[in-house]
Amino acid sequence: MTANPILLQKKYSRVIECFAKQQGLSLDAALDFLYHSQVYQLIRDGVSDMHCMSDEYLAEELRQEYIEKALGNYQ
Template sequence: MTANPILLQKKYSRVIECFAKQQGLSLDAALDFFYHSQVYQLIRDGVSDMHCMSDAYLAEELKQEYEEKVPVNEVVKEKTK
């Protein structure tokens, strides 16, 4: 199933904001990570109706992906900027 593109854009912005707060990242860093993430690809492609999941759930999925992809010392460095 595909979602309305305008509604998806709003969903993306809420998820990015939630993820940024959760991880202590700037919105720019969170935005960059989101658009290069597997989570974004799944939502965009309509896989498993990911766009129907809550913003908090998707932010948590992003957090898990972030922790797998970004080394711990990079996370500390980004948070201190």
């Protein structure tokens, strides 16, 4: 299932803001990370209706991916 592109843009902005606060990142850094993340690809492609998950859930998924990449454990 795919979501309305305008609604997805609003979703991304809320997730970016939440993720930036969690990690103490600038909005630009959080935006850059999101658009290069696996989470973004899953949301964009409509996999498992990820766009239906809460903003906090998606920010937490991003946080986990961010930590894995920082530790070098991400494929």
